[in-house]
Amino acid sequence: MKKNIFLTFVFASLFFLSTACKEKKVSLGNTISFDKEENIRYGNAPEQSMDLYIPHQKSDNNRNVFIIIHGGGWRGGNKSQLTLFTLSMMQRFPDDIFVNMNYRLASTTQYAIPNQMIDIQSAIAFIERKLNYNPRLILLGNSAGGHLSMMYAYHFDADKKVKAVINIVGPADLSDPGFATYEDYPFVEKHLIDPNILPSETSAIDFGSPVHWITKTSPPTLSYYGKTDRVIPLTQEKILDSALVNNNVMHESYEFNGGHLDWDKIPNRKFLIDQIEKFIQHIDKK
Template sequence: MNKFLALLFFVLLLNCKEKTINISKDITFDKQMDISYGNDSEQKLDLYIPKNTQQNKDLFIIIHGGGWKGGNKSQLTYFTLSMMKKFPKSVFANINYRLASENRFGIPNQTDDIDTVILFLEKTLKYKPNIILLGNSAGGHLSMLYSYKFDANKRVKAVVNIVGPADLSDPSFKSYYDYSFVENHLVDPTILSKGISIEDHASPVYWITKNASPTISFYGNNDTVIPLSQKKILDSGLNKNGILNQSFEFPGGHLDWENEKNASFVIHSISEFLMHTDKK
């Protein structure tokens, strides 16, 4: 663990029972942990709102990975705190969602959960913020899929996709060790439109149009889970539709975006990219 994350972990421990969290001398957030945004026990979020500032227009919704059937928001707590230091005037919601299983499909439940979170936060904040969906792995996939297909009101200002699969029909992705789960339990087959396969329905690239949200992506050059071919496919779909986008390769595998050097690069790149979206 790098020194900054170690310090944040110490700060988090000190403030675990407090209603505020001090990121630094000049950066303080009000926090609420494990807020229920729905009736299911998995529909929880941690909310961080900058203290002593006026209305904050940007809201980061952080969406964890875990193959659609695992993971927890706690996995991205440190990264969320690092983002809060870089974006001290933004609101952050680090969310859980209903996990897929052999008895429960991931989609549409998980994209519905993102929609429910947005409505819940608009009501909680009492204004409509600019939504930035940020997810890693399955969370990156869900961020893109929700934004490109389900964001009917175009509330998503930008998507930050970290090692998320963009095309589930990509032959290189089909070597994913749990691809049978994707085929059998990711999408409820009763929601499919005629002529659309499960893979296409669940592939963000299938739904990219000229109205898609600006997107920044990060992929590992030695990722054995999400092949680098996904980056090329996504870049092509976004460029073909004239969508503002950037993509980067980082050195390492599926989880190496979290190490000190790569995480710093990811956060800096996000900041630079969002400046361009502000100018649109």
């Protein structure tokens, strides 16, 4: 029964995407609807764009803003990969605001960081101007997007605006021997971090590892890792959990059956959204 309901939602979402892409409203049920703006430019580069979903029934200014950050090895991917997941999250969190963002992709001539950190910061500033208040931010990303979510929240969020991080199969420690088998690891070593921003005696691998920047003031973090992931090994979960424990940071981590892309499949997606809901509720009570 639950599977049928989920499939009905997916088919309805696909129908919406294919036939009503120019509409300004997303309806996800009798009482759930969002005003949407697609491909909003938050910067001058073509890749600096976002899709924005705001609950149609306006409420107070205490809503969370989920900023969704796609994966793709830092130099690939697109926000469209997470559109259906974003719609699933919107159905579960009908009172919150959602941003599904693109960012400038890395290449052999353009470093991922700091550019992608600047893009997240610019997207946040754009949202704050548009909403005319400073919302509570939740960064959620998968794979490289999970890494970027952690990096921004742990190190680049100078004003501590990020309330929580949802890390889905994101690498937390780039020095982990298990991660070094990643087929694109040479790119990570040479092109992830601009050497001009490295502090003295800090390697690019250390600088680019989110665990390197965890402190006692880091935001609560929920992580989700695959038991048979050949891209991001399960050792990453243990390393991240250990760093969060050592700094007394509120956190939860879960494992799903499957590989790197299976987090978004039935029943893993529903389990993840269930845990996100409980996690956010727990944070809200503190």
